[in-house]
Amino acid sequence: MKQYHQHLENFFEKLKALHLGHWQPQLQVLTQTALDSNSNGNIGRWLPALNAITQYPNASEIELNQSAIYAKTPSLSKQDQVRLESYLKALMPWRKGPFQINQTVIDTEWRSDWKWDRVLPHLSPLTDRKVLDIGCGSGYHLWRMLGAGAKAVVGVDPSLLFMTQFLTIKHFIGKNTPAYFLPFTLEQLPKTEPTGMFDTVFSMGVLYHRRSPIDHLIDLKRYLKPGGELILETLVIPEQQGQLLVPKDRYAQMNNVWFIPSVRELTRWLEKCGYKNVRCVDVDQTSTDEQRTTEWMDWKSLADFLDPHDNNKTIEGYSAPLRAVIIANKPV
Numbered sequence: 406m407k408q409y410h411q412h413l414e415n416f417f418e419k420l421k422a423l424h425l426g427h428w429q430p431q432l433q434v435l436t437q438t439a440l441d442s443n444s445n446g447n448i449g450r451w452l453p454a455l456n457a458i459t460q461y462p463n464a465s466e467i468e469l470n471q472s473a474i475y476a477k478t479p480s481l482s483k484q485d486q487v488r489l490e491s492y493l494k495a496l497m498p499w500r501k502g503p504f505q506i507n508q509t510v511i512d513t514e515w516r517s518d519w520k521w522d523r524v525l526p527h528l529s530p531l532t533d534r535k536v537l538d539i540g541c542g543s544g545y546h547l548w549r550m551l552g553a554g555a556k557a558v559v560g561v562d563p564s565l566l567f568m569t570q571f572l573t574i575k576h577f578i579g580k581n582t583p584a585y586f587l588p589f590t591l592e593q594l595p596k597t598e599p600t601g602m603f604d605t606v607f608s609m610g611v612l613y614h615r616r617s618p619i620d621h622l623i624d625l626k627r628y629l630k631p632g633g634e635l636i637l638e639t640l641v642i643p644e645q646q647g648q649l650l651v652p653k654d655r656y657a658q659m660n661n662v663w664f665i666p667s668v669r670e671l672t673r674w675l676e677k678c679g680y681k682n683v684r685c686v687d688v689d690q691t692s693t694d695e696q697r698t699t700e701w702m703d704w705k706s707l708a709d710f711l712d713p714h715d716n717n718k719t720i721e722g723y724s725a726p727l728r729a730v731i732i733a734n735k736p737v
Contacts, residue, residue, distance in 0.1 A: 406440050406452070407456075408452070408455050408456065408459065408572055409440055409565075409568065409572070409588075410436075410440070412568075412572055412575070412580075412585070412586065413432075413436050413587075415580065415585075416559075416585040416587070417429055417432065417433065419557070419583070419585070420432075423535060423557055423559075423602070424602050425602055427595070427597055427599075428594075428595045428597075431595040431597070432587070432595065435589055435593055436587075436588070439563070439588045439589060440565075440588070447566065448565065450495055451495070451496055451565070451566060451569045452569075453495075454492040454493075454495035454496055454569075455496075455569050455572060455573060457488075457492045458489065458492050458493070458573050458576060459576050461478060461481070461485075461489060461576075461577075462478050462479050463478070463576065463577060463578075463579055463580075464476035464477055464478050464577040464578060464579070465477060465478065465479050467577070467578050467579075469548050469549065469551055469552030469578075470549075470552040470553075472503065472516075472518040473502070473503040473504055473505040473510060473511075473518070474502070474503075474504045474505070474545065474548045474549075474574060474578075475504075475505045476504075476505070476506050476507075476574070476577035476578055477507055478506070478507060478577065481507060486507055486508060486509065489506065489507075489509065490509045493506065493509060493511060493573070494701070496566065496569055496570055496573060497701055497702065497703075498514065498701065498702040498703070498704060499511050499513045499514070499543065499570065499701040499702055500513055500514045500515055500542060500543065500702055501513055501514075501515050501517045501542035501543045501544075501545045501546075501567075502515070502517060502543065502545050502701075503516070503517075503518065503545075504545070504574060506577060511701050512699045512700060512701050513543075513545075513699065513701055513702060514696060514697065514698070514699060514701075514702035514706055515695065515696050516694070516695045516696075517542075517545045517546060518545075518549075519695050520546075520609065520638065520695075520728075521545075521546060521549050523687045523689060523730060524609075524636060524638065524687070524730055525549075525553065527686040527687070527730065527732055528553075528605070528634070528636065528732075529605070529634050530553075530554065531550055531553040531554050531555040531605060532553075532554035532555075533554065533555075533556045534554075534555050534556055534604035534605050535555070535556055535557050535558075535559075535602065535603050535604050535605075536550050536555045536557070536558045536559070536603060536604065536605045536606070536607065537558075537559050537561070537603040537605070537606045537607070537628055538550070538558060538559070538560045538561065538606075538607040538609075539561050539591045539606065539607065539608045539611055539625065540561070540562055540591075540608060540609065540610060540611035541560030541561060541562050541567070541571075541586070541607075542562060542564075542567050543567045543570035543571055543574075544560050544567070544570070544571035544574065544575075544584065544586060546607065546609070547560045547571075547584045547586075548574065548578070548584065550607075551582065551583070551584055555583075555605075556583065557583040557584075557585075558583065558584045558585070559585050559586075559587065559603075560584070560585065560586045560587070561586075561587045561589055561590070561591060561594065562586070562587075562588070562589075563588055563589060563590050564588070565588055567586075568586050568588050571584075571586045572586070591608075591611075591621065591624050591625070592624065594628070596627065600627045600628055601627065601628060601629055601630045601631065601633070601735070602628065602630065603628050603629055603630060603633060604629075604630055604633050604634070605629075605633060605634050605635075605636065606625050606628055606629050606633065606634075606635050606636070607635075607636045607638075608621070608625055608635070608636070608637050608638070608639075609636070609637075609638035609639075610638060610639070611639070612637065612639040612640075613639055613640045613656075613662050613663065613664060613665055614661050614662065614663070615663065615664075616663050618663070618664050618666075618674065619674060619677070619678060622637075622674060622675060622678040622680075623678050623679075625637075626678060626679060626680065626735050629735040630735070631735055631736065631737045632734060632735060632736075632737045633734065633735050634732060634733075634734055635675075635680065635731075635732065635733045635734070635735070636730065636731075636732055637671075637675075637730070637731040637732075637733070638728060638729070638730045638731075639665075639671070639728065639729065639731075640662070640665045640726055640727065640728055640729075641665060641666060641667055641668050641671060641688065641727055641728070641729040642665050642666070642667050642724055642727065643667070643724060643727065644667050644668065644669060646667070646724065647667065648666065648667055648669070648670040649664060649665070649666050649667070649670055650664070650665040650666075650723065650724075651663070651664055651665075652665070652721070652723065653721075654721070655721055656719060656721065656723055657707070657710040657711070657719045657720070657721070657723075657725075657726060658705075658709070658710045658719075658720060658721075659710075668685045668688065668729050668731070671729070671731060672685070672731070675731065675733050679735075679736065680733035680734065680735065680736075681733065681734050681735075681736050682732075682733060682734045683731065683732075683733040684731070684732055684733070685729055685730070685731050686730050686731070686732055687729065687730040688727060688728070688729045688730075689727070689728055689729075690717075690725055690726065690727050690728075691707060691725070691726040691727075691728055693706075693707050693708045693711070693716070695707075707726070711725055
C-alpha cells in the first residue's frame with residue numbers, strides 16, 4: 406500500500422493551496438478506512454506490478470493533448486520494454502483510455518478520447534481552473550483536463566484498480582503533476598463548509614448508477630463555486646419513449662442501472678435542483694467501435710450486450726445506449 410499512501414500524503418500537502426485544508430482530518434480517516442477495508446483479492450497482483458513499474462525512469466517527453474496520453478521514458482532496452490508491458494498487463498482490465506508508454510499502446514475498452522472530443526468544444530475554458538471529476542475511472546480525462554490548462558484536477562472513484570492504473574500513468578508523467586485520485590465515492594467526500602471550491606465539476610457515466618439521482622445532482626452542486634460549471638454525461642432515452650426508463654432487471658447487462666431519463670426530463674431535474682443555464686450540447690449513440698473488447702480488456706463488451714439482430718436495441722429489448730452531455734451552472 407506504500408504507493409497509495411505516498412500519493413494521498415502528497416495530496417494532503419497540497420490541500421491548503423487548493424483551499425481544501427479543512428478536508429484533511431476527514432480525508433485521512435476515510436483514506437485509512439478505504440485502504441484497510443479493501444479486500445479485493447487482486448491487490449496481491451496489482452501492487453507488485455505497480456512497485457515494479459515505479460522502478461522505471463520518469464518520462465522525458467509527455468503529451469496530454471492527443472488521443473492516447475503519451476509518455477516516453479529515456480531509452481529502454483527491448484527486454485526492459487517487454488517486462489514493462491507485462492507489468493502493465495498485470496493491471497488489466499484497462500477500461501478507460503487510451504495510453505501509450507514508449508512503444509506500448511494500451512488499447513482500452515473505451516475510446517475515452519471520443520467522449521472528450523464531444524465534450525471539449527462546449528466547455529468554458531479550463532485554464533487555471535480547479536476541477537473535480539466524480540467517477541473518474543483510471544483518470545484518462547484528468548490528464549486531458551490538465552492538457553486543456555486546468556490548474557489542478559481531483560478525481561474520485563472507489564476502485565483501487567483504477568487508482569493503481571492512475572498511479573502508473575502518474576509515475577511516468579511526474580509525481581508533482583497536480584492530478585490527484587481519491588479512492589472514495591461522492592457521498593463520502595467531506596460536506597463541511599465551505600464546500601464550493603471547484604470551478605468545474607464533471608460527472609460522466611455515473612448518474613444512472615445512482616439510486617437517488619436527485620441527491621447526486623444536489624451533491625455535485627455543493628462542490629461548485631457560485632457560477633461554476635457542471636458537465637454531466639449520462640444515459641438518456643429518446644424523447645418519443647416518454648420521460649423515464651426504469652429497467653425491470655438489467656440494462657445492457659448492467660444490474661446497477663436505476664433511472665434513465667429523457668433529455669427534457671433530465672433538464673427538469675437539474676432546474677429543480679437549482680441549476681441555471683441548463684443546456685444539452687450533445688447526444689450520441691454509443692457504437693461498438695467506441696466500446697469494445699481489446700487485448701487490454703478481453704472480457705465481454707458492448708457488442709455482447711446488444712440484440713444480435715438489431716444493434717439499436719439492448720439484449721433486453723431496450724433502446725441501445727444513448728448518451729447526452731448536459732452543461733449547467735450553479736447560480737452566482
